[in-house]
Amino acid sequence: MKQNDKTKKAVLYVHGKGGSADESGFYIPLFPDCIVTGLDYKTFTPWETGREIRDAVMKLKNEYGEIIIVANSIGAFFCMSADICSLINEAYFISPVVDMEKLIKGMMAYQNVTEEELKAKGEINDLSWEYLCYIRQHPVRWTAPTHILYGENDGLTPYDTVLEFAEKTGASLLVMKGGEHWFHTDGQMKFLSEWIKSTYKGEKA
Numbered sequence: 001m002k003q004n005d006k007t008k009k010a011v012l013y014v015h016g017k018g019g020s021a022d023e024s025g026f027y028i029p030l031f032p033d034c035i036v037t038g039l040d041y042k043t044f045t046p047w048e049t050g051r052e053i054r055d056a057v058m059k060l061k062n063e064y065g066e067i068i069i070v071a072n073s074i075g076a077f078f079c080m081s082a083d084i085c086s087l088i089n090e091a092y093f094i095s096p097v098v099d100m101e102k103l104i105k106g107m108m109a110y111q112n113v114t115e116e117e118l119k120a121k122g123e124i125n126d127l128s129w130e131y132l133c134y135i136r137q138h139p140v141r142w143t144a145p146t147h148i149l150y151g152e153n154d155g156l157t158p159y160d161t162v163l164e165f166a167e168k169t170g171a172s173l174l175v176m177k178g179g180e181h182w183f184h185t186d187g188q189m190k191f192l193s194e195w196i197k198s199t200y201k202g203e204k205a
Contacts, residue, residue: 016073151179
């Protein structure tokens with residue numbers, strides 16, 4: 001296939017913590033009319049990883065007519081930190097982290113760490129004062145058409161939080177009964193596949 005083919009569509013898969021770009025292979029048959037690639041990002045902060053994602057989207061935008069994002073967990077948060085709404089056509093978020101400040105504050109409470117302590121030390125275990133300050137100074141502003149898949153038993157993001165985000169952004173929201181934050185069992189992945197097949201309006205396999 002030639003480069004700069006604006007008649008083609010591209011899917012960029014952004015994995016979650018502990019994942020890899022290789023997971024993008026799962027989505028190839030679900031988007032049969034698209035070129036599917038995964039981003040193997042090297043950083044793990046919204047300002048650095050967001051820049052990596054934006055650069056990858058910009059590159060795809062120069063080559064293809066439409067861009068679709070598929071992102072897992074914190075990968076979705078990084079996408080929302082990348083300032084890419086005007087560059088993409090739609091997004092599919094799986095178990096997205098949609099309120100990072102609330103998540104960090106929950107972790108702080110669990111570890112009995114106060115803001116004063118975190119500010120004084122800079123970093124405590126996996127908590128970072130710089131990270132917390134950044135997300136407060138750069139609130140998520142997400143306007144791209146989005147579809148969300150959420151597991152009923154997600155232990156990372158409360159249902160009320162993801163529902164509020166969906167209502168605020170106009171995103172569709174599907175809840176898998178008995179589903180977890182990490183979609184990985186055969187049943188969960190089948191559910192995920194059917195969700196994309198029923199939502200994606202492009203060509204079917």
